[in-house]
Amino acid sequence: MMQITECRILENKRIGPDYFKFKIVAPFIAEIAKPGQFVHLRCSDSSEVLLRRPFSIHRGYRNYVEILYKVVGKGTYLLSKKRKGDVLDMLGPLGNGFEIPSDLRAAILVAGGMGVAPLLMLAHKIKAENHKIKVVVLIGAKTKKELLCTQEFKEAGCAVEISTDDGSKGFRGSVSGLLVQFLRKGEDARSPLPSPEQMIYACGPEEMLKKVSEIARRYNIPAQVSLEEDMPCGIGACFGCTVRTIHGYKLVCKDGPVFDANEIIWE
Ligand SMILES: Cc1cc2nc3c(=O)[nH]c(=O)nc-3n(C[C@H](O)[C@H](O)[C@H](O)COP(=O)(O)OP(=O)(O)OC[C@H]3O[C@@H](n4cnc5c(N)ncnc54)[C@H](O)[C@@H]3O)c2cc1C
Ligand code: FES
Known part of the structure; x- marks a missing residue:
């Protein structure tokens, strides 16, 4: 099951030269996401970057998710300019995710x-x-x-x-x-x-x-x-x-x- 949601940004922190970490309010995704699943983010409201970009769910907490990303092109550059309080259009969780066998040691x-x-x-x-x-x-x-x-x-x-x-x-x-x-x-x-x-x-x-x-x-x-x-x-x-x-x-x-x-x- 997935949803398209307007999600509020709690934080968009630079953690390295080209690396950023988002905290985004998304209780639905945080609750059901499996490791390895991803979200599809709209990077801009304008026609500058039309297609959504996929990002792994880095962590899921009670009501927010974290996304770790590297600025590599236009879409991720635009994401890096987002501020606390901005709203992101997010689709997810998507994909299958990793399997953990019950007998894993x-x-x-x-x-x-x-x-x-x-x-x-x-x-x-x-x-x-x-x-x-x-x-x-x-x-x-x-x-x-x-x-x-x-x-x-x-x-x-x-x-x-x-x-x-x-x-x-x-x-x-x-x-x-x-x-x-x-x-x-x-x-x-x-x-x-x-x-x-x-x-x-x-x-x-x-x-x-x-x-x-x-x-x-x-x-x-x-x-x-x-x-x-x-x-x-x-x-x-x-x-x-x-x-x-x-x-x-x-x-x-x-x-x-x-x-x-x-x-x-x-x-
Ligand atoms: C499942 C998955 C999980 C990922 N998780 C992460 C992550 O956690 N962190 C991270 O930093 N990166 C992740 N990536 C890579 C990330 O999606 C790309 O770095 C990002 O889309 C680049 O966008 P850009 O506009 O900045 O780059 P650009 O260099 O501008 O885009 C590269 C080229 O590919 C095209 N393109 C880019 N995205 C798409 C798209 N979604 N559909 C069609 N064409 C496209 C663009 O039009 C452009 O021509 C993941 C990718 C996948 C598939
Ligand atoms: S991105 Fe369209 S079928 Fe996979």
Whole structure:
């Protein structure tokens, strides 16, 4: 179930060079949203940016949601200019969200760049379902300055490991490289958990998701990946967000954005 609502902005805070965090009053969405679901925001009332833009639900509280976003173009620039008290036209919650198997014992969350956005809510949800589930979060960014949410994940009870492309913090290289290093450590300790009880959850650029999917398959660990596509309608009406899967073409906005990694036919 989803709604189009006029939602009041409680806060639009700059949290990094091009990064902002919205707090938006949206009790309906906050109450029913699952981690991995998204909202579709109208960025402007004028014809400047006609199409809505999709954003993951970062956190859902009692009567408001948080959205973490990076300014990358016109729509997100216009959003960054919004002020407390302004009203946003928001459609959601949309999409399917991540699945948490009932027998889950360990979760490896892999975030590339803005990929952290839906994973914080997932970490909280996993811990709320069973605080004994071990949650490790691997966060990758270009540089130390662009690392997001490390403290928030720690506060959620997760172990956090970091990679930066330039080596300014943590592992030097990609977050998929860090994932390989992390899984090798598990092998050395001869204590890998039985695969069905582990799950990799990944969100980030397509190239990263492709690599994470290959690694997950190699280590025989099930994986769920959250895909990004342009989404003109967000509700399965325009067929503008198709992805090729082993079951034929699917819609990222309606059948996803979260898919079983083995289902995707990567280009
Ligand atoms: C499920 C999902 C969740 C996302 N979550 C986040 C998040 O939490 N935080 C975050 O920062 N980013 C997130 N993104 C990416 C975010 O939607 C884009 O960064 C944003 O739409 C860029 O808009 P822009 O106008 O600033 O950029 P532009 O660079 O101006 O847009 C890029 C180009 O794509 C086109 N385009 C952009 N959006 C759409 C659309 N919705 N439909 C059709 N065409 C489009 C534009 O016309 C333009 O030509 C998510 C994307 C998806 C699919
Ligand atoms: S965005 Fe229109 S079908 Fe997915």
